[in-house]
Amino acid sequence: MSAGIPDELSAPGSAVARRDADISPYDVAVVGAGVVGTAIARELSRHELRCVLIEAADDVGTGTSKANTAILHTGFDAKPGTLEAGLVRRGCSLLREYSSQAGIPVERTGALLVAWTEEQELTLPELARRARQNGYPALRSVGSDELYVREPHLGAGALGALEIPDESIICPWTVPLAFATEALLAGVQLRLGTTVRSVSGTESGHRLHTDRGPIDAGWVVNAAGLSSALVDRMFGHAEFDVIPRRGQLIVFDKLARSLVSSILLPVPTTRGKGVLVAPTVYGNVLLGPTAEDLDDPSDTATTAAGLTGLLERGNRILPELIGQEVTASYAGLRAATEHPDYQIRIYGDQRYACVGGIRSTGLTASMAIAEYVCAGLADAGLAFERRCELPGPPRMANLGEAFCRPYQDTAQIAADPAYGRIVCHCERVSEGEIRDALQSAIPAHNLDGLRRRTRAGNGRCQGFFCGAQVARMLEHPDGRG
Amino acid sequence: MRQVRVLVVGAGPAGLAAALELRRRGVTDVLVIEREDEAGGIPRHCAHTGFGIRDLHRMLSGPAYARRRVQLAANAQVELLTRTGATGWAGDRALDVTSPAGRDTISADAVILATGCRERPRSARLVPGDRPAGVLTTGELQQRVHGDRVFTGRRAVVVGAEHVSYSAVVTLAWAGVEVVAMTTELPRHQTYWAFDRGARLRWRFPLLTRTALSRIVGHDRVASVDLTDLTNGHARAIRCDTVVFTGDWIADYELARQAGAELDPASRAPRVDTSLATGVPGVFAVGNLIHPAETADVAALTGAAVASAVTRWLDGRREPAPAAVPLAVEEPLAWIAPGMLDPTGPPPPGGRFVLRCCAIRGRGLLTVRQAERTLAMHRVRRLVPNLPVYLPAGWQRAVSPAAGPVTIGYADASPEFFAS
Numbered sequence: 001m002s003a004g005i006p007d008e009l010s011a012p013g014s015a016v017a018r019r020d021a022d023i024s025p026y027d028v029a030v031v032g033a034g035v036v037g038t039a040i041a042r043e044l045s046r047h048e049l050r051c052v053l054i055e056a057a058d059d060v061g062t063g064t065s066k067a068n069t070a071i072l073h074t075g076f077d078a079k080p081g082t083l084e085a086g087l088v089r090r091g092c093s094l095l096r097e098y099s100s101q102a103g104i105p106v107e108r109t110g111a112l113l114v115a116w117t118e119e120q121e122l123t124l125p126e127l128a129r130r131a132r133q134n135g136y137p138a139l140r141s142v143g144s145d146e147l148y149v150r151e152p153h154l155g156a157g158a159l160g161a162l163e164i165p166d167e168s169i170i171c172p173w174t175v176p177l178a179f180a181t182e183a184l185l186a187g188v189q190l191r192l193g194t195t196v197r198s199v200s201g202t203e204s205g206h207r208l209h210t211d212r213g214p215i216d217a218g219w220v221v222n223a224a225g226l227s228s229a230l231v232d233r234m235f236g237h238a239e240f241d242v243i244p245r246r247g248q249l250i251v252f253d254k255l256a257r258s259l260v261s262s263i264l265l266p267v268p269t270t271r272g273k274g275v276l277v278a279p280t281v282y283g284n285v286l287l288g289p290t291a292e293d294l295d296d297p298s299d300t301a302t303t304a305a306g307l308t309g310l311l312e313r314g315n316r317i318l319p320e321l322i323g324q325e326v327t328a329s330y331a332g333l334r335a336a337t338e339h340p341d342y343q344i345r346i347y348g349d350q351r352y353a354c355v356g357g358i359r360s361t362g363l364t365a366s367m368a369i370a371e372y373v374c375a376g377l378a379d380a381g382l383a384f385e386r387r388c389e390l391p392g393p394p395r396m397a398n399l400g401e402a403f404c405r406p407y408q409d410t411a412q413i414a415a416d417p418a419y420g421r422i423v424c425h426c427e428r429v430s431e432g433e434i435r436d437a438l439q440s441a442i443p444a445h446n447l448d449g450l451r452r453r454t455r456a457g458n459g460r461c462q463g464f465f466c467g468a469q470v471a472r473m474l475e476h477p478d479g480r481g
Numbered sequence: 482m483r484q485v486r487v488l489v490v491g492a493g494p495a496g497l498a499a500a501l502e503l504r505r506r507g508v509t510d511v512l513v514i515e516r517e518d519e520a521g522g523i524p525r526h527c528a529h530t531g532f533g534i535r536d537l538h539r540m541l542s543g544p545a546y547a548r549r550r551v552q553l554a555a556n557a558q559v560e561l562l563t564r565t566g567a568t569g570w571a572g573d574r575a576l577d578v579t580s581p582a583g584r585d586t587i588s589a590d591a592v593i594l595a596t597g598c599r600e601r602p603r604s605a606r607l608v609p610g611d612r613p614a615g616v617l618t619t620g621e622l623q624q625r626v627h628g629d630r631v632f633t634g635r636r637a638v639v640v641g642a643e644h645v646s647y648s649a650v651v652t653l654a655w656a657g658v659e660v661v662a663m664t665t666e667l668p669r670h671q672t673y674w675a676f677d678r679g680a681r682l683r684w685r686f687p688l689l690t691r692t693a694l695s696r697i698v699g700h701d702r703v704a705s706v707d708l709t710d711l712t713n714g715h716a717r718a719i720r721c722d723t724v725v726f727t728g729d730w731i732a733d734y735e736l737a738r739q740a741g742a743e744l745d746p747a748s749r750a751p752r753v754d755t756s757l758a759t760g761v762p763g764v765f766a767v768g769n770l771i772h773p774a775e776t777a778d779v780a781a782l783t784g785a786a787v788a789s790a791v792t793r794w795l796d797g798r799r800e801p802a803p804a805a806v807p808l809a810v811e812e813p814l815a816w817i818a819p820g821m822l823d824p825t826g827p828p829p830p831g832g833r834f835v836l837r838c839c840a841i842r843g844r845g846l847l848t849v850r851q852a853e854r855t856l857a858m859h860r861v862r863r864l865v866p867n868l869p870v871y872l873p874a875g876w877q878r879a880v881s882p883a884a885g886p887v888t889i890g891y892a893d894a895s896p897e898f899f900a901s
Contacts, residue, residue: 251604255738302609304695323746325731328604330612407568407579417581422566425516428579447614461733462602465517467617468624471631 025204026052026189028382029217031196031231033057034065035172035366036358037223038179043370045186048385052215053180053188054208056195056227059449060442061176063225064362066452067300067332069249069289070280072096072106072168073364076131076139077113077268082341083372085134088361091368095175096168098367102178102393104171105281105400111167111263112142112151114158116316120267121159127267128162138165153259155316167263171281172363173452174396179366181441185391190442191215196224199234205351219351219382221373226297226335228343228356235352240343242356244297245336247289248306249329250314253460256285256324264317275313277321282427282455283401284327287314293336300331327460334359344373348380394441397433399455406430423473424466426459434470438477450474486510487791488576488589490567490736493522494777495768495784496595497550497559498536502788504557508795511559512587514578516566520554521547522597524777526623529651535778536785546777570739574763591791594737594751594759594766595784598773600645601729603697608726610707613699619649619727626656634723638706639663639686640694641727642670643867645774647680649725660686661721666693666711667841671867697724728867730773740764745816748773748837752820754805755829755877756790757783760821763794772818772835775869779831786830806851806880811890813840813864814847817872822887824880834872836889838864845894849876851887856880864891 030041033055041053057063072095075088099106115121128139142161148154184190191212198209205218222231229242257279266274278286290306307329315322336359337343343357353373358365378384398405406412406419407428413420418432437444437453444450447457447470456470457463463470487503489496492515500511519525524532527543534540541549554561565580575588600618615634617625625632637658639649642665650660668690670677681688689708695716696707702722709716734744737751742759744751750773751759751766759766767787768780775783805821815837819829836847842864849857849872857876864870872889880887 255735298700301611301696301698304609307607307609325749326605326607329607329609407566408584410584413579413581413583420579420581420583421564422516422568422579425566428566428568430579460605461599462604462618464599464602464618464620467621468629468631471625472629475631 025216028219030221032223033060035176038176039366039370041183042179045183051188060180070172072170076136080133087365087368091365094367104174111164113162113265181394240337244333246292248331249288251328252285253325281400346376424456427455429456485512489513489593491595492520494781498781498784500559502785514565536781596733598769610697615703636721637723643728646727664692747816757787783830807886815839836870
C-alpha cells in the first residue's frame with residue numbers, strides 16, 4: 001500500500017480523485033508544483049475551492065525542490081525582520097509536525113556552525129544575537145575541546161562552534177509529493193507537462209494559455225520557482241529577476257556516515273550558507289553546495305571545477321570524508337533574486353499572487369508560505385470556506401534510515417512478500433515499494449521519479465546490479481513482462 | 482533464528498566453489514544465500530565464452546558456466562537460498578536477512594563472504610556534466626540487453642579498455658549499437674593483443690588512448706560527450722546516446738566493512754591473510770571480493786581454497802594466530818591480495834599473490850622487502866594497469882613476525898639482468 005492511500009483512491013481513473021476533472025474555470029490556478037506550489041495547493045484544497053496545479057515538468061518537485069541540501073532549518077541565521085525569517089521560523093515547526101503525520105523522515109541531528117578563523121570566531125556572538133532576534137534562543141557556544149569530542153573526525157584547526165540543536169535533516173523528495181498527494185486526494189487537479197506560455201484576461205479572471213490548451217481560473221498563484229519572474233512579467237510586473245544560483249553537491253558512500261553526527265555549517269556569507277557537510281536521512285553524507293550565479297535556468301550540470309573545489313573544502317572540514325567513495329554528485333538551482341528577501345506580493349485587484357524569489361529556505365518555509373499566501377488571498381477577497389471532510393495527510397512511504405523500512409518489517413513482508421523481495425540492494429528497496437510508487441496517486445513514470453519515491457538506484461552501484469530490473473518494472477508497471 | 486555450520490554470502494563462482502569444497506571435505510550444513518533471483522553470479526549475464534578453463538577444465542559460456550557451478554553445488558547437497566539478502570550483522574557470525582519469506586537471522590560457526598565486486602559508476606569517477614539517461618556500467622548493460630531486454634541506443638562511447646570493456650563492445654554489437662569510440666586515459670589498451678585487434682577489426686571502432694571523458698551533455702538522454710586529449714589538453718565533443726563505464730572494479734565491501742574488516746584503500750577489498758581469514762574471528766572472504774576483478778575461474782579457485790582454513794576453524798584446531806604481518810605495496814603497484822600473512826600459515830590460493838598496478842612499466846622485478854632485508858625478487862615481463870600480476874609466495878616462511886610490514890615494490894631491470 002503506497003502512501004497510505006486507500007485502494008479505491010489509488011486506482012487509476014478513480015472517481016474520487018478525479019471528481020472535478022476538467023472543470024474549467026477553476027477558482028484558483030497554482031503555477032508550479034515544486035515544494036512551494038504543492039504546499040499552496042494543499043492549503044487551498046482544505047477549502048471549498050476548485051483548484052488546478054500546473055507544472056511544466058513531468059513530475060512534481062523536479063526543480064529546486066529535488067536538488068538541495070535537504071535541511072530543515074530553524075531560521076536562526078535569517079536576516080531579522082524579513083518575511084523569510086518569520087516564514088522559515090513558522091514553517092519549520094509546521095513542517096516538523098506535518099512530517100510526523102505523513103511519515104516524512106526527519107532527524108534532529110543538530111548543527112554545529114564551525115569557526116575556522118579568528119575572524120569567523122568573532123562573528124559567532126553576532127550570529128547568536130541574531131538567532132535570539134529571530135526568536136531562536138537555544139544556541140550554545142561550543143569550545144574547541146568539546147567540538148572535537150563531539151565530532152572527532154573534524155579537520156584540524158577549528159577554533160570553536162555554535163550549536164544549533166534543532167537544525168534537522170529531512171527527505172526533500174517526499175515533502176512536495178506528500179503535499180501534492182494530499183491536494184490531489186482533496187480534489188485538486190494536477191496538470192503535469194503543461195507549460196504556461198501567456199496569460200490573457202477573461203470576464204471572470206484569467207486564461208492561462210498553455211502548450212496543452214487554455215486553462216481558465218479566477219485567481220492565479222505564481223509559484224513557478226526559477227520561472228517565477230517570467231510568469232510575473234506575463235501579469236505585467238517586473239519587480240524582480242531570477243538569477244539562477246547553481247549549487248553542486250557530492251553525496252558520499254554510507255560507510256562515511258559514521259564520520260559525522262551533526263550538520264557542520266560554515267560561517268554564512270552574503271552569498272549563501274556556504275559549503276556544509278551534513279548527514280542525509282538516507283544514511284549518506286552530503287558535501288556542498290557551491291554558489292554560482294548563472295544565466296541559464298536549466299543548467300544543472302556539474303563541473304570539474306565545482307566538484308574539485310568542493311573536495312578541497314571538504315578536505316578541510318572532514319578530511320577522512322574525501323577518501324570515501326562518492327555515490328552521486330548533482331547540481332540544483334536556487335531561485336535567487338537581486339533582493340535579500342522572498343518576493344511575495346498579492347495583487348488583489350488583479351486576482352494574482354506572486355510567490356517568487358523563494359531561495360534555499362523554501363523547503364523549510366513552504367507550509368508557512370502557503371499559510372501566508374492563502375491569508376493574503378482571503379484578505380484580497382478570495383472566499384475561503386473550510387471544508388468539513390478532508391483526507392488529511394497521506395501516509396508516505398518511508399525513505400529514512402532512522403525509521404523502519406519495509407525490508408525490516410516482518411509484518412509487512414508477511415502481509416505481502418513483495419516487500420521482502422529486495423530489488424535495489426544498495427538502498428534495500430523492495431519490489432513492493434517500487435510497485436507502489438508506480439501505482440500511487442502521483443505515479444513515477446521514469447527512473448528519476450522512481451528514485452525520488454523509493455531510493456531505487458540511488459546507491460553506491462548506481463544500477464550495476466538492479467538497473468535493468470528497475471527499468472523493466474518501469475516499462476511494465478502492472479507487474480507483467 | 483536459524484543456526485548453520487557455515488554460511489556463505491553470495492552464490493557467484495567463489496561462493497559456490499567454497500560451499501562445494503566444504504561439502505567435499507565432509508562439512509555438513511553449508512548454507513549459501515543469494516540476494517538475486519538466481520544463483521550463478523556475474524557470469525549469468527556474460528553471453529560470451531571463455532569461462533571454466535582453469536577450474537572446470539572446459540570452455541563454457543557465462544550462463545552455462547553459472548548453471549554448471551549451481552548444479553555442482555546442488556549435487557553436493559549444498560543448501561541454496563535465493564532472493565535472500567543479508568542486510569547487516571546481528572552479532573558475531575550472525576547476519577540479518579530479508580527474503581519474501583520474511584525477516585530472519587542466520588547464525589553460523591563460520592561465515593564466508595563472497596559478495597564479489599562491481600564496476601565504479603560514473604558518479605564515483607566524478608565525471609561532470611548533465612545527468613541524462615543512457616549512462617551505465619557493463620554490468621547493467623549486459624542485464625539490459627540479455628536479461629531484461631530493456632536497452633535502446635544507437636551510438637555508444639565505451640569508457641575503459643580492459644577485458645570487460647571488450648565484453649561491453651560485444652554486447653553493444655549484439656544489441657545493434659554502433660561503438661563510436663573506446664577511450665582510455667592510459668597510453669594503451671589493457672587486454673590481450675588478440676582481443677583488441679579482433680574486436681577493432683570486426684566492429685571498426687577507434688581506440689582513443691590518453692583520452693579522458695571530461696563531460697556528459699544531454700537533457701533526457703545523452704546527446705554528446707566531451708573527450709579530452711590528455712597529451713595536449715584539447716577537448717572535442719563527440720555525438721552519442723550511450724556511455725558505458727567499464728571496469729575500474731571495486732569490491733562490494735559493505736558486509737566486510739561492517740564486520741570490522743580493514744579495507745584496502747585502493748581496491749576497497751577486505752584485507753585477508755593467506756588462509757583468507759579477515760581478522761574478524763570466523764569470518765572469511767573469497768573471490769572477487771578480495772581481488773576485484775579476476776576471471777570467474779580464478780575467483781572460483783580462491784573460493785575453493787578457503788575450505789581448509791574454514792574446516793580448521795570449525796575443528797577448533799586453528800592455532801592462535803600471531804598478529805598477521807601486513808603487506809604494503811609501493812607505486813606503481815596499487816594493491817596486493819591477500820594483504821597480510823602469517824609466516825607459519827598456509828600459502829595463498831594457488832601459491833601466489835595477486836597484484837594490480839597503476840602505471841605501465843616494462844620488464845622489471847617485483848621486490849619483497851621487510852625492514853632492510855630483501856626476501857625475494859620476481860621477474861615480470863611488464864606491468865599494465867587492470868591486468869593481473871602474480872607473485873609466487875615462496876618467501877612467505879622467510880617473513881619475520883615481528884619485523885614490521887612487508888613491502889612489495891617494483892624496479893626496472895636492465896636488459897642484462899634478463900640476458901644473464
